[in-house]
Amino acid sequence: MKPPPFSYHDPxxxxxxxxxxxxxxxxxxxxxxxxxxxxxxxxxxxxxxxxDLNRVDGLSYIREQNGALEIGAMTRQRxxxxxDLVRQRCPLMHGAxxxxxxxxxxxxxxxxxxxxxxxxxxxxxxxAAALNAKVSVTGKSGSxxxxxxxxPVAYMTPALELDELLTGVTFPCWxxxxxxxxxxxxxxxxxxxxVAAAALIAEDxxxxxxxxxxxxxxxxxxxxxxxxxxxxxxxETIEEKRLRDICEPLxxxxxxxxxxxxxxxxxxxxxxxxxxxLLKAHQRITTRTAS
Amino acid sequence: MxxxxxxxxxxxxxxREETVPVRLTLADFLRHQLGLTGTHLGCExxxxxxxTILFDGHSTRSCLMLAVQADxxxxxxxxxxxxxxxxxxxxxxxxxxxxxLQCGFCTPGILTTLIELLRDNPDPTxxxxxxxxxxxxxxxxxxxxxxxxxxxxxKRLRQAPDTDPTTPSRNGRG
Numbered sequence: 001m002k003p004p005p006f007s008y009h010d011p012x013x014x015x016x017x018x019x020x021x022x023x024x025x026x027x028x029x030x031x032x033x034x035x036x037x038x039x040x041x042x043x044x045x046x047x048x049x050x051x052d053l054n055r056v057d058g059l060s061y062i063r064e065q066n067g068a069l070e071i072g073a074m075t076r077q078r079x080x081x082x083x084d085l086v087r088q089r090c091p092l093m094h095g096a097x098x099x100x101x102x103x104x105x106x107x108x109x110x111x112x113x114x115x116x117x118x119x120x121x122x123x124x125x126x127x128a129a130a131l132n133a134k135v136s137v138t139g140k141s142g143s144x145x146x147x148x149x150x151x152p153v154a155y156m157t158p159a160l161e162l163d164e165l166l167t168g169v170t171f172p173c174w175x176x177x178x179x180x181x182x183x184x185x186x187x188x189x190x191x192x193x194x195v196a197a198a199a200l201i202a203e204d205x206x207x208x209x210x211x212x213x214x215x216x217x218x219x220x221x222x223x224x225x226x227x228x229x230x231x232x233x234x235x236e237t238i239e240e241k242r243l244r245d246i247c248e249p250l251x252x253x254x255x256x257x258x259x260x261x262x263x264x265x266x267x268x269x270x271x272x273x274x275x276x277x278l279l280k281a282h283q284r285i286t287t288r289t290a291s
Numbered sequence: 292m293x294x295x296x297x298x299x300x301x302x303x304x305x306x307r308e309e310t311v312p313v314r315l316t317l318a319d320f321l322r323h324q325l326g327l328t329g330t331h332l333g334c335e336x337x338x339x340x341x342x343t344i345l346f347d348g349h350s351t352r353s354c355l356m357l358a359v360q361a362d363x364x365x366x367x368x369x370x371x372x373x374x375x376x377x378x379x380x381x382x383x384x385x386x387x388x389x390x391x392l393q394c395g396f397c398t399p400g401i402l403t404t405l406i407e408l409l410r411d412n413p414d415p416t417x418x419x420x421x422x423x424x425x426x427x428x429x430x431x432x433x434x435x436x437x438x439x440x441x442x443x444x445x446k447r448l449r450q451a452p453d454t455d456p457t458t459p460s461r462n463g464r465g
Contacts, residue, residue, distance in 0.1 A: 001314055002335060005293050008313035008359055030357075037355040038336035041316070050313075054360060078349070102426025104340060104404060107349040108356070189425040 003040035010052040014059070014138055014167060017051060021163045022140050024049045029165060031074060031113030034105045059112070059167060064089060069171045073112025077124075081106060089173045091284075092130060092200060096123040096182040102190045112166045118156045118222070121192040123182065125152075126217035129225060130198040131171045139164035152222035174211075177287020178202045181280035183273050184217075187260075193218050194261050195269035199277035201238070205288045209233045214278065216270050219255040226250060226274065238282035240275070247274045298362035302327070303371030311358040318342045320358035321368060329369040329399050333428070340427035343400035344368050348457040350407045369399035372406065372456050381447040381454055382406065391440030393431035401427045401437060409445050410455055417442060 006028075011017050021027060028047035030036055031054075039045045053059065059074035062083050069090050071080065080086050080097050087094045100106055100114070100123045114124040115135065128135075133148040140163045153159045160166065174180070179201040184193035200213040212233040217223035232246050248271060255266035293312035300307060302325060311320055318335075321327045321344070333339035335354045342353045345367040372380045379387065382405060392398050401424055408415065408423040415423070420441045421434070429437065448454060 001293070001312065001319065002316060003314040003357075005314055007294055008296070008357070010359075033355050033357075033360075034337060034352075037316070037357075040314075041335050041354065052357075052360060102340070103407070103423060104343050104350045104352050104426050105337060105355075107346070108351050189422065 002043075003037075004043055004046045006047050006050045008050050008052065010055045012055055012057060014056060014165070017053065017056060017165050018138060018140055018163060020049070020051050021165065024051075027051055027162075029053055029116070031116070032076065032105075032109040033113075034101065034109040035113065035117045035119070053112075053165070061168075062086060064173075065170075067173055069093075069173060070168055071111050071171065072168050073110065073115075073166045075111050077101075077106035077109045077111065077114070078103075080111065090131070090171055092180040092182055092198060093124075093127050093171065095180060096127045096198065099123050099182065099184055099190075099193075105190075111169060115151070115169065116158050116160065116166055118152055118158050119192060120155065120220065120222055121194070121196060121218035123184070123193070123196060123217070126196050126198045126215045126223040127182070128169065128171070129217075129223040130200060130213050130215040131174075132213075133172075134170045135166055136168045136170070137164045138167050143167070145170075149225070155221035174200055175202060175287070175289065177285060177289075178211075179281035179283070179285035181277040181284065183277040183280065185269050185273060195219060195266050195273055196223075197270070197273035197277040199274070199281040201233070201278065201281045201285065203238075203282070203285055203288050207237050207288065209236050209238065210289070212278075214274055216250070216253070216274065219253055219266055219270060221256075224253070226253075229274065233278070238278065240279060243275045243278055247271045247278070250274050296359050296362070298359055300361045300363070301365045303367055309358075313357065313359050315358045316354050317344070317356040317358045317361055317366075318353035320361075321353060321366075324358075327368050327370050331396055331399055333396070338428070339397070340400040340404065340424075341397050343403045343427065345403055345406060345457050348407070348410075350404045367403070367406075367457055369402055372402055374454075374456070380456060381451055382409070382444040385444035385447055386437075386440045389440035389443055390436045393429070393433045393436075397427055397429045401429075405441050405444065406455075406457060409441075409448055410457065413445060413449055415442070415445055 026048040184196035196217040198215040202211040214226040250270040255263040331341040333341040
């Protein structure tokens with residue numbers, strides 16, 4: 001047998017999960033299993049207890065509330081991919097999710113699992129950063145919300161206490177007609193990106209940028225918002241040559257060196273993919289608002 | 292010894308009750324406990340796609356699930372595609388006629404993946420097929436005939452409705 005021995009728990013309620021998390025040591029939460037199961041099969045993790053979240057009620061939903069999309073932690077990536085609401089209200093997420101793994105892994109993989117696994121190049125992690133998402137977590141002392149910018153505390157480490165689980169995520173929607181693009185470079189279709197860029201843009205009637213969000217995943221331990229570029233874009237008219245200048249400083253961002261690519265290559269990708277994403281987002285704008 | 296549980300599942304239309312160690316993967320359960328060795332194991336960490344089965348009608352890596360998680364669910368393996376022991380399913384005929392098999396190792400995962408793909412998208416483009424099977428690695432690298440077979444199968448299935456071997460999905464999009 002490949003996975004190491006563990007005790008298996010399949011609670012039905014969030015309260016039961018918190019109870020188990022509070023009373024047990026060395027626990028792993030099993031969501032869609034598309035990352036934890038390989039880690040178990042290869043014995044990278046040796047938990048004494050596995051708590052399976054797949055039978056917990058109430059963690060799978062996609063709904064619109066107060067101009068934001070609320071998505072349950074156990075919502076399958078497949079359900080996000082085929083959701084009309086997501087496609088209409090959060091097209092960036094739709095564009096990103098079709099680049100997450102393959103159909104067979106999206107059928108099982110979940111939003112919450114991806115965010116808590118927190119691979120620095122994972123598409124959904126960059127989407128959450130790009131949209132200023134808030135994650136809702138529940139533990140023994142109740143529920144709290146965490147700004148996604150505070151969620152990664154270290155490489156693949158979310159800001160969750162040992163007794164807490166992620167229950168849902170709120171993604172503020174941008175106004176209808178905004179521009180969006182999720183662009184990534186990977187060696188094979190379905191792989192984690194070496195570098196990914198997520199761009200969101202709104203423009204006024206004259207075509208000048210009124211709001212911009214640019215996120216780069218895969219450079220460091222967590223995706224980063226290129227806030228200098230976001231600020232520099234305000235008031236600009238998007239045009240390729242100008243974008244080249246604005247994105248050039250991204251080539252100086254800190255980047256990791258590893259078996260997949262040297263840091264210098266990642267820095268080069270950051271400038272190129274940011275430019276492509278911003279240009280594509282600009283081209284997709286269908287509504288220019290009065291300034 | 293490992294903790295065990297008794298599960299009730301439907302495999303290729305037959306309901307079964309089995310006792311399994313909780314750490315047993317669904318793939319190993321199908322192969323070793325049920326003897327359904329048509330489901331192949333290549334990488335055992337979700338990359339190669341050889342172990343793909345249909346879980347409640349959706350293509351799923353069986354190496355990335357525990358057998359206990361299948362309790363109460365419906366599974367179809369490559370053995371469940373043909374309508375009976377003598378007749379091939381149109382998808383299988385198309386693979387035979389187009390030389391879509393080479394060594395055959397990746398074939399079970401590709402067939403189960405295509406059952407879902409062609410059910411959801413009966414008239415796919417070549418690109419749809421290539422993206423659809425991009426999570427299935429063929430070490431013979433002979434994707435050309437696999438794609439031809441899939442396109443041919445789509446044509447045959449459009450002319451022969453009611454050949455979907457999967458049961459209707461119980462949750463989510465069917």
